[in-house]
Amino acid sequence: MHTEITFRMAAEKDLESIVAMLADDVLGSERERYEHPLPTSYLKAFEAITSDPNNELVVACAGKEVIGVQQITYTPYITHQGGWRATIEGVRTSASVRGKGVGTELIKWAIQRAEVRGCHLVQLTTDKNRPNALRFYEKLGFKATHEGLKLKLNLLTS
Incomplete structure (x- = not known):
């Protein structure tokens, strides 16, 4: 990319752009609700994330x-001698900049934040239906060392 990329904590005014990026792919289009106005569930989640010192959007x-978004959650663990971990989730870039290094810069920025916060490990998950994402993360040094499991709960959101 020729334009300098900057990073900052998301503001409420960014929510529409964030949800648009989350909804702009095959998987996201099935689970996100990018509409006007945005469902209140997004604002509630934003408020919960930004009020928690162990979460960064x-x-x-x-x-x-x-042009990009990611959430970083910092979690203390009893394992690994009481170490902290950073979990990266919800990484998306705008369609207009995909393949131009924005995702790489996002992840590198998150890794630096994790180091600053004293984390001993950075972890993330990617959907098995995203083989390109898996290859992308592996190129950045991540290794698929564990099998992740999820249990979807049927909770309604407004």
Whole structure:
């Protein structure tokens, strides 16, 4: 990319751009609700994330345009001698910049944040239906060392 990428904590005004990026792929289009106005569940989640000192919702910007997003959650563990971990989730880039290094810069930024926060490990998950994402993360040094499991609960959101 020719434009300098900057990173900052997301603001409420960024929610529409964030949800648009989350919804702009095959999997996201099935689970997100990008509509006007946005469902209140997104604002509630944003408020919960931004009020928690162990969560960061980070946007990548080119000028004033939001072109990427990721959430970083910091978790203390009893294992690994009481070490902290950073979990990266919800990584998306705008379709206009995919393949131009924005995702790489997002992940590198998250790793640096984890180091600053004293984490001993950075972890993430990617859907098995995203083989390109798995290859992307492996190129950045991540290794598929564990099998992740999820149990979807049928909770309604507004």
